Amino acid sequence: MAEKLSPKERTRIARQSMPEQPAAQRAHNFEEVNLGLSAAVAEKEAQRCLTCADPKCVHGCPVGVKIREVVDFVRQGEYLNAAAKLREDNVLPAVTGRVCPQEIQCEGACILSKRFAPLAIGHIERFVADYERSVGRVGLPKRARSTGKKVAIVGSGPAGLSCAGDLIQRGHDVTVFEALHEFGGVLVYGIPEFRLPKQIVKDEIENLRTMGIEFQTNVVIGKTVTVDELFSEEGYDAVLIATGAGLPRFLNVPGEHLGGVYSANEFLTRVNLLNAYDPLHYDSPVYDCRDRNVAVVGGGNTAMDAVRTSLRLGAKNAYLIYRRSEVEMPARREEVRHAKDEGVQFLMLHNPIEFVGNSDGELCGAKLAKMELGEPDESGRHSVAAIPDSEFVLPLDMAVVAIGTGANPLVQSSTPAIQTNKWGYIVVDEATFRTTKRGVFAGGDIVSGSATVILAMGAGRKAAKSIHEYLTTNVWEAETTLA
């Protein structure tokens, strides 16, 4: 029946909305906010697809998922085929279905969005991935005949995992090294349970293990083993550096060393990776937010994650402080809406200029300046400046600085042949992801600076293609142009 709908009829179907846990309830638990579409609703949403001959959504996807074909399968009720199609290009579909900024990628490019709401591609993707998991029949891609080549992947975040997934399919032996005690990188230490349940990441890691990838925890490349030793002593033929941008930025204002002031990385790692929200069963502490005033500084997804986490830990007032206005916030729109619904108080156009402490060195407030937007510059971004004499002190017990991260230097500093730029990010050839050291590739945030899960995955895929090329041709052109 579905196939017979005319385009006009398709556009008359309203975009199906994602069922959610009620805001008042979810603000106090760590369970997932979005509940997922039912099969019937997913099929109905799939009927809205105009089945474009040249689907713009695919071009909007950083890993090039064949979205139209996936949606076709869903419309026909062939969910496992949809999942298999999805996995051809995306090793973490249950993850990206939850955390991708679809509004600026596939859905932003969807032809429907010109006059109607775009197809809910993210929701459909999540449905397909969850369906596959729920029936326990994950359609893992086949592995090509072994090439006998060994690749070391440094870092088990999205870039490393997607590269590993592609390389194992091409028949190479792949080992993923992780510095922490759990795999997944930002997916486990950064993104909270209520947005991405940890079990999903664990299941995806298990899938990759089943495909033949070897995983090792507690190995800090650059310290435990150097990149040079991976080649000379451990017999690897190529190395991908995918360590992420894990060096927290601070505001560099007075009082940032007070007790109760955290980087977002520390706060989220304690809560997510180390389960500090459950002190009766886990040993790692975190600031006791119950009945306290908490502020998070920043406007990205990490800031949203941190402020919503503090609410769930019992904060009385949870403030989100951002120096520009709401439209400039880089966070996903859905996260902003969820945060507001849950009761986060948005202090837009405010900027902390000092953290104020008591005599015991504990935070008791933040001095904020009110800001105003100036003229937009050439890139269209507004300048922002403090309004004179606008300062006031906001009483606070805990603060989280979530203004971004920089490049972690551990690997590069131990491997001088790998060139970095002035910000410490690894310099690579744009097309091939080759670094300045033969056999070493790099991708994800350690090259691009803080970006998104899916962009890191896209980089991982492209790097995998390039690594495969190198391993099969053994050609390393020295005269490549470096970005």
Added chain:
Amino acid sequence: MFAIKEDRELAPNIKLLRIEAPRIVKKRQAGQFVIVRVHDHGERIPLTIADSDTENGTITIVVQGVGKTTKLLNRLTTGDQILDVVGPLGMPSEVKLFGTVVVIGGGVGTAIAYPTAVAMHQVGNRVISIVGAKTKEFVILEDEVRAASDELFVMTDDGSYGAHGFVTQKLQALIEGGTSINHVLAIGPIPMMKAVAEVTRPKGIPTIVSLNPIMVDGTGMCGGCRVLVGGETRFACVDGPEFDAHEVDFETLVQRNRQYRSQEMKALNRFEAAAEIDSDALKPCELQRKYSEVGPQHAP
């Protein structure tokens, strides 16, 4: 999993553990540390590598039972397993020919200073060691430190062994006695390190201390271990743990280390109350068994 090959009580509540960690042994240098997580629900804590044995592939750590995790570690015996050990982390001590080097270890800090004393001695420095402890029974690794030193002085707070007094008094006496000192390394409780810094500051003697802020990942990712050195934010895990004693803001370090005091006390009290009821159930191997059903997969 990382197997315990030897456990030895050095002093009341202070234990030496030799852990099988062949990869770490190959790379470790004096002054570096590991991060340890005993079991799947445990916290990550940094511990300085006191020694290593290339032949047997083991590293040695010395643990003073202070909070829940260190007390749990001190219950480990030979044959037990530690879930996670990662390292070597941090920058190694700067070891070169300085001339005369004074190495000061206070309490369990002696175990942390010891490997650097060995390294300093090996490159030809004249090493004068000053070891301080509350009482005679808390003096640890005396023979080991003596073997790495040209001269050794032991100080006890109560005079029950060695000379009566603090390590700073001996240091002051050496300086006043005309000993020409080119370099000082002081590792121990924060008040001791701060006091040493004040003794050497007027003489302009370069002095290094090893800091022990609260850490999570140990790779520069979280910034929890940030310390103020010369007015600048530094991360002890990747920039340290050793810093110029004359530039360190010790007061901020003390305050930051107090952040979780109430949670730490609660956790410790619960732990000790439970230990009284059933001591065996709290052995790390038992906890490990209990949690292994729910825990993630770990590489060997």
